[in-house]
Amino acid sequence: MVKSKDNKRRSHIGRRSVPYLLILPVMAWLVLLTIFPFVKTLQYSFLGWVLTRPWHKPFVGIQNYASVLSFSNHIYWNTMRNTGIYVAVALAIELILGLWLATLVNRPIKAQKFFATALLIPMVISPVVVGLFFRAAFAPDFGLVNYFLKVMRLTPWIPQEGFLGRISTALLTVILVDVWSWTPFTFLIFFAGLKSLPNEPFEAAEIDGSSPSQRFWFVTLPLLKPALLVAILFRAMDAYRIFDVVWIMTKGGPGGATETLSVLIYKTAFYYWDIGISTAMSYIMLVIAITFSTVLIRSLYHRPA
């Protein structure tokens, strides 16, 4: 990151309020569309408000939170578990795969630019299109995946109901689609990180007689820490809130096997119209998101320049 130097000569700008006026539209817009809805969310989460009876909204205190967090609320805890697995597994695979691809493309190869761009394409494809394609590809009767498995004579491994239809494979399948869409992002960050590495530490390590794997673990990886933090920050927060691809492929099914937090909250709010419960869940979700992103952003912020 580039920090602007505070230059004393700039203090002769006539009015001190100008800098603030210039950032005002952005700040006001963001406050109106983030802070204001947070306040509303908090307010709604204390109401027993279901939109099928819109005028009936009694204050119920923390009752919504109690029923969401109650241990007998298996749907909620199952969703938390799914979301946790989704974030952890997707993040782990994407970081490893992205770093691996970045080291490959960073070698002195031909057509480096072509590979670097082609590998980025999945990231810019609309999640709606991604979801529709993979729903078609994993369809049990005519999907391409089952077809290829049959061609490769792996018939016994094909679930009758399709990979998205079986409880034991659905979540992993959805995670693999996330890996397809977002490994390009970790690849991009690591590739940029690798390109900007200085030469000297590698030369020094080589003169000291280190092996290539030692150089990777003890020189490359520590130098890539900023890239790693950025990749974790963006990918963890985006995986945590995953909605579109999951919604289009499975709607959270079968039997809640792929239900993530955003999907459950969306259903509660817009299928059951339960504003009280859904905003209580989203407030808990928000607190977790803010905690994690603050920790990650701070570790980026305070890194030695």
Next chain:
Amino acid sequence: MEVRRYNKYTTYTVLIVGTIIALFPLFWIITTSLKPRMLTFVIPPRWFVKPTLDNYRDLFQATKVTKNLVNSLIIAGWSTMAAASLGCIAAFSFARLRISRKEDLIFWILSTRMIPPIVTLIPMFLIFRSWGLYDTHLGVILFHTAANFPLVVWMMRSFIAEIPPEVEESAMVDGCSHLGAFWRITLPLTLPALLATGVLSFIASWNEFMGALILTGEEAKTLPVLTMSFISAKGIMWGRMTAGATLIVVPIIVLVIFVQKYLTRGLSFGMFK
């Protein structure tokens, strides 16, 4: 870095397989949208058939896709313009001018990018309904613009910070105000970057699904939301779906090729080059 020994064959094999995996869905969607309906799901798949525009004709005649396409263009266009212009001005202020607790403010802007959208969308849906903004272009534009501010502010700040302040100062010695110097000197210098930032916000808005799904009904419905509706419990309208998907994807691929140079920088919010 010096040339080290590496296994050429493995490297190229992995990269070629990776590229095929990355590009195959695009190939499948576009070719399927051009196949006659009879051949969509023949097993084994036929990869090369005589292309037909039947699916597109059906899409344009049987649905209101033209309207949704225009909606998508209006929403992505206006939210990009709003985010790019206001965001660029704020980025200038952050990069050059004196603001107390500047770092905190700019990290706060970044942290709004980390908020799960469902959290703000439920109250927004309720508020917009009572303000008459539900199912209007303006409602979605407000949401998409806010979503794009972090990108624009962070990316443009990193570009503006790279231009030496001396060029502005010399203009100011010649009698320009600081804002005038920004307008006449810095802005033209960062124009390519601003265009690339605009393209990236356009892509984000064009592709966005959840907000458009929640904040629109029939009137302001966008192309992704329409395309999603071709898949339902009753079945999947493959022809329309792949034709709609092609309409979403192809313009984006073209734009991406144009801003290729700025992709890394944009997608990492200006943190990497």
